[in-house]
Amino acid sequence: MTPAWPRLLPAAVALAALIFGQDALSLAPNRLMPGVPLPAREVLPGWAWLLLPLLALGTAPWRHAPIAASAALLVLLAALGAAAAGLLEGAAPAARATLGATAWVALGATAALVFWPGQRRLLAAALLALGLGALAWGGVLDGLSLAVEFRARxxxxxxxxxxxxxxxxxxxxxxxxxxxxxxxxxxxxxxxxxxxxxxxxxxxxxxxxxxxxxxxxxxxxxxxxxxxxxxxxxxxxxxxxxxxxxxxxxxxxxxxxxxxxxxxxxxxxxxxxxxxxxxxxxxxxxxxxxxxxxxxxxxxxxxxxxxxxxxxxxxxxxxxxxxxxxxxxxxxxxxxxxxxxxxxxxxxxxxxxxxxxxxxxxx
Incomplete structure (x- = not known):
């Protein structure tokens, strides 16, 4: 069983980015223009903080830690998708809600927990792929600019x-x-x-x-x-x-x-x-x-x-x-x-x- 303390670093980075970051999402008038940065604490729904217990489980010294990290990543993506959909309500049709640097740091740090060397890593990756498919099929991510670009191409x-x-x-x-x-x-x-x-x-x-x-x-x-x-x-x-x-x-x-x-x-x-x-x-x-x-x-x-x-x-x-x-x-x-x-x-x-x-x- 691998020690838990090295996995604390990416979890801490993800939380710090979400709590103190200023640009989790940005609302832009179109796909090319820069947007107005918005911090995660203002735009994410309240249930997004389910991340806290999931990240804690993702750093625990047990073999299912990568699966908990995978669940945390899916919750974060769903929360960002819900926040993007809320920002686009009442906006112009060409408006885009784009992921900012804070969101990418949090997503990358959480993904590092999913693919951390150890047991259940491949299972966690498979569950993550299935979860991403379910979120995309359910339209949860449709508000994100990246999803809009994908649908167009x-x-x-x-x-x-x-x-x-x-x-x-x-x-x-x-x-x-x-x-x-x-x-x-x-x-x-x-x-x-x-x-x-x-x-x-x-x-x-x-x-x-x-x-x-x-x-x-x-x-x-x-x-x-x-x-x-x-x-x-x-x-x-x-x-x-x-x-x-x-x-x-x-x-x-x-x-x-x-x-x-x-x-x-x-x-x-x-x-x-x-x-x-x-x-x-x-x-x-x-x-x-x-x-x-x-x-x-x-x-x-x-x-x-x-x-x-x-x-x-x-x-x-x-x-x-x-x-x-x-x-x-x-x-x-x-x-x-x-x-x-x-x-x-x-x-x-x-x-x-x-x-x-x-x-x-x-x-």
């Missing part, structure tokens, strides 16, 4: 999410194929190890934006020499440079994980396998790969989370995905549109990390 957000997932999986698969070939080549010839590390390590120090920028003219020149590639679906902008650039970034952690897993087998085990008449292929499939699985999954976990984040930058080269919403929001100075692209990226990264973390621990 529901189809675009859904398409961007699917594109983001596809790009992440495709880049990860491409990087895994490249890393597997390089790992096997390094296993056959140790001289290649240093060269491959230096080559892929050099890619890591290049900023992603610069790498994408370099790939665009290089691919344009390549397509000029081989126009048939364009007919096959390749392009100088769009998914092609994004996938190549992201795969290059992901290859190094995958290569190191594969190499560590392939070389981690006890020499005595390899000698026994050789004595049984196993060749290199059977030894790789039946001995090295199964014994190196924990290392493989560790590298895959890191690379998968990186893929979800790096695909966001693919919006800069026309690859689409949630990054396109983020950059569109930046161009319009629309905070809600930025969050509409950024928040799903954070949720995807957390979900991927948690899911692969479970597989890694079991392996």
């Amino acid at each position: 529901r189809e675009a957000v859904g398409a961007a999410l699917l594109t983001h997932l596809w790009l992440s999986l495709a880049a990860l698969a491409l990087a895994l194929a490249l890393a597997s070939v390089l790992a096997l080549a390094g296993l056959a010839s140790t001289r290649l190890t240093g060269f491959l590390d230096a080559l892929l390590g050099g890619v890591q120090v290049v900023p992603a934006i610069a790498l994408f920028g370099l790939l665009v003219p290089l691919l344009a020149a390549l397509l000029g020499v081989f126009p048939g590639l364009r007919a096959a679906g390749f392009g100088a902008i769009g998914a092609t440079p994004a996938l190549i650039g992201i795969a290059l970034y992901l290859s190094l952690p995958l290569l190191r994980a594969l190499r560590t897993g392939l070389t981690a087998t006890d020499p005595a085990v390899l000698q026994a396998a050789t004595a049984l008449g196993m060749g290199r292929g059977r030894m790789l499939a039946w001995v090295r790969l199964p014994l190196g699985l924990p290392h493989f999954l560790g590298g895959l976990r890191v690379a998968a989370v990186q893929a979800v984040g790096l695909v966001t930058l693919g919006g800069l080269v026309g690859a689409g995905g949630l990054g396109a919403l983020v950059f569109e929001g930046m161009a319009q100075f629309a905070t809600d549109l930025i969050l509409l692209g950024a928040l799903p990226v954070v949720a995807l990264a957390l979900a991927v990390d948690a899911g692969l973390g479970v597989l890694e621990r079991r392996a």
Whole structure:
């Protein structure tokens, strides 16, 4: 059982933000204009202070603490939604009730309690997702500006999410194929190890934006020499440079994980396998790969989370995905549109990390 005192800090931050903060919500004339900040103590309904006992349970030294924190987060969201609906009563149709810095600090601190390492964390996350769905379906959050922006762009957000997932999986698969070939080549010839590390390590120090920028003219020149590639679906902008650039970034952690897993087998085990008449292929499939699985999954976990984040930058080269919403929001100075692209990226990264973390621990 983990001690309770470290969890007191995020709970204290959440309460301090709600009690002393001055901008839990802001009422703006439209989606682009700044609003009038309003403190939580003035706009939240009285039942919102159910947070106090729930946060206390969320910091208690028991295994259900993350579930109590999840309930506290849902109560806080429902209270903010009710407050936003109250502010919009009698306001102009274009008026927006936007979450302020105080609300985001309180929500983030409470979410930290939900995802705090320990027991019942995944169950708490699942209950939180169900609760969010119930609040959205019941219209509790409809008054919040972020929900209004989502309703206006529901189809675009859904398409961007699917594109983001596809790009992440495709880049990860491409990087895994490249890393597997390089790992096997390094296993056959140790001289290649240093060269491959230096080559892929050099890619890591290049900023992603610069790498994408370099790939665009290089691919344009390549397509000029081989126009048939364009007919096959390749392009100088769009998914092609994004996938190549992201795969290059992901290859190094995958290569190191594969190499560590392939070389981690006890020499005595390899000698026994050789004595049984196993060749290199059977030894790789039946001995090295199964014994190196924990290392493989560790590298895959890191690379998968990186893929979800790096695909966001693919919006800069026309690859689409949630990054396109983020950059569109930046161009319009629309905070809600930025969050509409950024928040799903954070949720995807957390979900991927948690899911692969479970597989890694079991392996």
